[in-house]
Amino acid sequence: MNPVDCEDVKRNVHEFLHAQMQTGQQEDITAHLANCESCEEHYDIEVVFNQVIQRSCDEAPAEELAQRVMQRLREVQVHD
């Protein structure tokens, strides 16, 4: 395994969530997330973002969707 820093994780989080990275790289990122609070926080937000997109994309126009996502992200940050 190669050590990854926070910037690597944040750069790759989308690929990570969509399982688009190579297996070894995915393990490196998972290991970093398990030990890094700041990245874990960032990762949780990305997960919420993706869930909102998936739930909303069939029913909402793009502009409304974007507003809903931003609203949800603000809620997450407040409750933190």
Ligand SMILES: [Zn+2]
């Ligand atoms: Zn980190």
